[in-house]
Amino acid sequence: MCRWLAYAGRPIFIDTLLFQPCNSLIHQSLSAQRGHVPTNGDGFGLGWYAERPRPGLYRDTMPAWNDINLRSLADQIRSPLFFAHVRASTGTATARVNCHPFRFERWLFMHNGKIGGWRTVRRDLEQLIAPELYAFREGATDSEVFFYLLLTNGAQADAAHAFRESVRQVEAVMAAHGVEEPFRMTAALTDGERLVAARHSSDGASPSLFYATGGDISVDQGSCRFEASRGSVLVLSEPLDGIDAVWREVPEDRLLFASGGEVELVPFGQPADAPVRAATKVS
């Protein structure tokens, strides 16, 4: 089980959410303090947008809590839209190329969960990747394949459709191979303008997903206030203990669209002719 966090809103220093006292994504990576949380020590990643269309990407195989480089980057970089991920491997090797977020041109994607029977279905799923995208695949994870399925299925034009079609493909291949292990995911996708998240599973037991909408994050005496109604959105695996915000759980089987500090939730299974949400812009 990994943990991830997506922020979109007013530019903030990344350490506001990653390292400051109010924060706990890095704390979440180091389980010792919290009996119920597994250690997420199998690599981490940070993807961020700043002044260029292509996002920056920093991934390494060390535990996030240990990497002094990450501390420095988080302390220096101010961004209006970033993804952070701490990884607990579900089987594939610990390697930079297997760390989230994954990047393709302007896109970032990250995932928590697992495609059931991955070793069985991997070959068929990789064949569904568009030939022109195929050679960009660098690692061996189910997550990276799902990202390329989203891109193959037209995420740029209609992210909702791409999520639905990709999930349909995964579940069809799993069924064809008689896989009984479930497919579970929370995921986030962005092209630097639009932020879409998904919570879905084949067995109704998706990993947790929360969000809060707010504004300027102000750090005060080891606690942060994420004030309501100011145009920023935080989507993440679990609430950050030190942040004073109104956390809302994303229900099972939903797509989440964040735009201008507002969040809209749409049933995952909504018919494909529903209004296209992909054009929604953040900020």
Added chain:
Amino acid sequence: MCRWLAYAGRPIFIDTLLFQPCNSLIHQSLSAQRGHVPTNGDGFGLGWYAERPRPGLYRDTMPAWNDINLRSLADQIRSPLFFAHVRASTGTATARVNCHPFRFERWLFMHNGKIGGWRTVRRDLEQLIAPELYAFREGATDSEVFFYLLLTNGAQADAAHAFRESVRQVEAVMAAHGVEEPFRMTAALTDGERLVAARHSSDGASPSLFYATGGDISVDQGSCRFEASRGSVLVLSEPLDGIDAVWREVPEDRLLFASGGEVELVPFGQPADAPVRAATKVS
């Protein structure tokens, strides 16, 4: 708090104690399974003797549970005497040069614990290192300095004296600086023939230390039997759950000498004119 393990006896594959089902040093490094154990993900090390007088040394900054190279080495290397260590940093950087065991020529040393007020006393303690040994220091840890104090204080001739004198020096420098934080350690030292361990603290609250004497380790259905009276010794931070052995706790303030599968415990504070134990050989 780190965890370590020292084995001396009949040559065994290192994975017998590090990775096989019966084992848990690697499991100890990954805390998720055991609520009361902190994560030891800040590097690890393995030092072993085989066919050459100088021991092999393999250290890295990844968590031990994640390193496929370590798995391969432990699976391939058979050794009659080896040290393994998983690190939870007490403040210094995560770097190979700060990982245990430390090696100097034929010697290996590893440590769990902390010299109180390290940043205050470091300078004075480093000056106590013999000039001819000084330049071999590679990192910034209290543990490595303690190792060079042992070597400076004649560990080769009389390990008991070296431990006592080094502890006396550390505590004297701490006192001179008014340090109130305690000095606590369990440590193990070997030159490939003699194995000496120590449990000591300035406040009577040393980290735990256990040992077992036995023989051939036989792995059977996920459990190991470490049979009594066969000439091997295991000294470690905490009992390995999967090993069926008679574990004995090393009491506070003791030196442990392992020889020919036998263990002798000596009070740490024993007068310096007590019989020299350094000549005792393992095996």
Added chain:
Amino acid sequence: MCRWLAYAGRPIFIDTLLFQPCNSLIHQSLSAQRGHVPTNGDGFGLGWYAERPRPGLYRDTMPAWNDINLRSLADQIRSPLFFAHVRASTGTATARVNCHPFRFERWLFMHNGKIGGWRTVRRDLEQLIAPELYAFREGATDSEVFFYLLLTNGAQADAAHAFRESVRQVEAVMAAHGVEEPFRMTAALTDGERLVAARHSSDGASPSLFYATGGDISVDQGSCRFEASRGSVLVLSEPLDGIDAVWREVPEDRLLFASGGEVELVPFGQPADAPVRAATKVS
């Protein structure tokens, strides 16, 4: 262009060929000394057989000349059959999973060269991997895919056939996509008993490959003698300057079978009904 070395014969310490004065695989990795040799600093790997059927594998992304762990392993491990490889990436990421040798069960494989138009032909070639082997693929290199093609094409039963059929498949897919960039390789394959090497290219410009047969390697005053007619074989990308041996170049388009210290060269294009060489044993 990578550099590799395969040794089969009497057990020797690996550093005899990797680090001792007589040696230069590690020197070959650090180009400074030799103007005409490119830097091979994009990772390295060592695969060796010792007491277990499955070989040990040690790969890392540091330059080989820099890794103190490698130095320790090479100094400690004695092996009758090992592969060593220093990598200069031809495009794919520097990651442990992309370093040679590759291992599957008892098998090791390493490669120097490049499949032309890799990004174009990758998808079709990966589909030729047997479904039951497909999920073992960890990285993104042409070399690893070629290894799985060898296994798919029956390397265990007939290594010569597997090499010929795999090359035929690669060149057919390249032709189908109109790739004009050549396919060039020297490669080595072993299951711990048989050692097969290949030198082939689609344009008659294969990377260099040499071998020597000899016996005990004796190190003397910074030079090594690899004495003739004693049952050991060395196959490598280029002669080791410091070793006094009779180096023979493997001609273009040959398969090399090493057995009992003898080497047999067979034309690559030899008809498939030629005698099966796969049963030949090393030692």
Added chain:
Amino acid sequence: MCRWLAYAGRPIFIDTLLFQPCNSLIHQSLSAQRGHVPTNGDGFGLGWYAERPRPGLYRDTMPAWNDINLRSLADQIRSPLFFAHVRASTGTATARVNCHPFRFERWLFMHNGKIGGWRTVRRDLEQLIAPELYAFREGATDSEVFFYLLLTNGAQADAAHAFRESVRQVEAVMAAHGVEEPFRMTAALTDGERLVAARHSSDGASPSLFYATGGDISVDQGSCRFEASRGSVLVLSEPLDGIDAVWREVPEDRLLFASGGEVELVPFGQPADAPVRAATKVS
């Protein structure tokens, strides 16, 4: 021999000087292309100032040319003052803590060269570090010790004096131990406002050092123009081939002060009562 580069002037993306076609610090790290340049593959570092007083620091032990994280950072970060360094070890371990630049609070320091007889003089030189700075030392290099000598000798108040006094101390300790190996350095020091560089050696054979003053760096068809008289300064080990600028060599035994795009050179041996230059500001 390392290579380094310091830039002060109008904020530019770091990759303008590190990775773009016009550039060659990264190319300098990979010697293959240039026979006369040794490989600088033993780690690298980047220190930069942006919106916070404390600089960012990114160091790793991989070769710079291989690190996709570095590429991303250089592509994203815009800075008015940064140091970049590629390392060829002169003996100490390859570890992040031994990579340049070194950072202390607002300060950055980097060095190319070597203190002669380092293993002999290390102990005495470390004792000259102010007690309150001593515990910040993380690695084992002569360069890091020289940095802490500069801070001990009042670099904040008078950088020229600090350089002179530190060099005097180093040479006095070398003389006291009868070291005949020379002390050679080029070095750069900054607190985020002032940029001071030094070229000095005990034997008149200092490593090379160059500078150029200019303005906006414009990249055009694989070449850069560093236009004169616009307020920016570049100080570096050797001219960047692809940059069209007027390179000037810093003569032996000089201190260089960069301020507002201007460079002033002062004899290293200038009497201590000369005008203090430390107050000079960059920009």
